[in-house]
Amino acid sequence: MGAKTIAEKALNQGGGIVRLAPAWVPRVFCIPGRRIKLHPDDYWALGSKRGGIDERWFASTTPADNGPLTGKDEGLSPIVVEDNGQVERVLLRDAVAELKGELIGKLWDTCGGWPMFSKFFDNRDALPLHIHHDEAHAARVNAAGKPEAYYFAPQVNNHGGTFPYTFFGFRPGVTKDQVRDVLMKYESGDNRICDISVAYKLKPGTGWCVPPGVLHAPGSLCTYEPQKASDVFAMYQSVASEQVLPQELLWKDCPEEEKGNFDYLVDVIDWEQNTDPLFAQKHFLEPILVGKLEDMQADGYEERWICYGVDEFSAKELTVLPGRTATIRDGGAYGLIVLQGHGKMGVWDIETPSLIRFGQLTYDEFFVSASAAAAGVQITNPSKSDPIVMLKHFGPEANANIPTIGCR
Numbered sequence: 001m002g003a004k005t006i007a008e009k010a011l012n013q014g015g016g017i018v019r020l021a022p023a024w025v026p027r028v029f030c031i032p033g034r035r036i037k038l039h040p041d042d043y044w045a046l047g048s049k050r051g052g053i054d055e056r057w058f059a060s061t062t063p064a065d066n067g068p069l070t071g072k073d074e075g076l077s078p079i080v081v082e083d084n085g086q087v088e089r090v091l092l093r094d095a096v097a098e099l100k101g102e103l104i105g106k107l108w109d110t111c112g113g114w115p116m117f118s119k120f121f122d123n124r125d126a127l128p129l130h131i132h133h134d135e136a137h138a139a140r141v142n143a144a145g146k147p148e149a150y151y152f153a154p155q156v157n158n159h160g161g162t163f164p165y166t167f168f169g170f171r172p173g174v175t176k177d178q179v180r181d182v183l184m185k186y187e188s189g190d191n192r193i194c195d196i197s198v199a200y201k202l203k204p205g206t207g208w209c210v211p212p213g214v215l216h217a218p219g220s221l222c223t224y225e226p227q228k229a230s231d232v233f234a235m236y237q238s239v240a241s242e243q244v245l246p247q248e249l250l251w252k253d254c255p256e257e258e259k260g261n262f263d264y265l266v267d268v269i270d271w272e273q274n275t276d277p278l279f280a281q282k283h284f285l286e287p288i289l290v291g292k293l294e295d296m297q298a299d300g301y302e303e304r305w306i307c308y309g310v311d312e313f314s315a316k317e318l319t320v321l322p323g324r325t326a327t328i329r330d331g332g333a334y335g336l337i338v339l340q341g342h343g344k345m346g347v348w349d350i351e352t353p354s355l356i357r358f359g360q361l362t363y364d365e366f367f368v369s370a371s372a373a374a375a376g377v378q379i380t381n382p383s384k385s386d387p388i389v390m391l392k393h394f395g396p397e398a399n400a401n402i403p404t405i406g407c408r
Contacts, residue, residue: 059335
């Protein structure tokens with residue numbers, strides 16, 4: 001059966017909502033934080049050479065870039081269709097290509113595909129200080145620039161890991177010469193680039209917005225991370241949490257003719273944003289109610305913006321109250337992950353698993369077509385005590401009244 005046939009079957013069977021299978025991604029330079037519900041025996045399911053699995057990607061049509069050992073379709077979200085005991089799959093990427101606007105609405109005309117994805121990254125320690133290139137620098141290696149945002153969901157942060165602080169940018173007074181000097185020490189052991197950066201304490205239930213060109217070393221909270229559809233990056237820190245980062249990661253996504261040119265690495269840095277004394281004021285994200293709380297509660301739910309302030313994507317946290325049914329309308333297609341509770345969403349039973357084996361199918365992740373989002377998704381919570389909580393990730397221009405404060 002061809003990709004289009006499976007995709008059409010999935011969309012019709014799900015009433016405009018398709019079910020997604022987990023997309024697990026390892027990182028060789030990370031140690032799993034063990035908060036993304038993967039079975040304890042499965043964090044190294046892809047073998048020690050691939051590294052531990054510390055990421056789960058959501059609604060992804062973007063392949064992971066993990067070097068020459070990267071697996072086929074790694075990072076890509078599969079749509080699952082079950083019929084009479086038979087399981088069929090089609091990649092969300094291929095379904096979008098076949099169904100176009102029928103699945104993602106106007107984004108097919110404006111973007112030519114699904115332009116974002118989200119993930120959990122779940123590292124025991126802080127990640128190395130790294131950067132995502134802006135459009136101009138990414139274009140030199142045929143990639144797209146990448147803004148991203150963070151939200152630290154309480155449901156996946158029962159512990160804070162070893163270092164729940166994130167470094168952003170540089171402290172006042174740092175010069176480009178100092179940055180060049182530390183980068184040139186990359187092969188000499190710890191280049192101590194964090195000595196000239198600034199760390200901020202992380203708080204569950206809040207987040208940050210990170211534009212391209214900003215150096216950042218994400219802390220050890222389990223992080224929900226909507227982002228533009230790109231996996232472009234370069235590591236500027238040589239040793240992190242006693243792990244040595246190979247020099248090829250410093251020059252990752254660098255044009256061949258610029259490799260060895262440390263001035264080019266400095267040029268990738270957005271100097272104005274990295275040295276902005278008001279960085280926290282402009283980039284720290286507190287949840288913001290979508291509407292009047294009393295009105296939403298009367299209709300059985302609460303909804304908050306959790307990632308906002310950029311043009312490329314946004315995200316909401318939806319809570320359906322115990323014993324209530326709510327119909328939620330949105331202006332565009334979106335992916336979602338259920339973090340708490342169980343119930344019914346359209347034709348689907350939804351639930352939050354406590355433990356997931358590698359390769360196991362779940363009922364916690366879905367993709368809602370543009371037409372289904374506009375018509376309204378009905379969610380029923382049968383529990384007497386437990387709310388349904390889900391995170392919803394959108395592409396550009398999906399909703400009106402997105403807050404404009406934050407990353408700019």
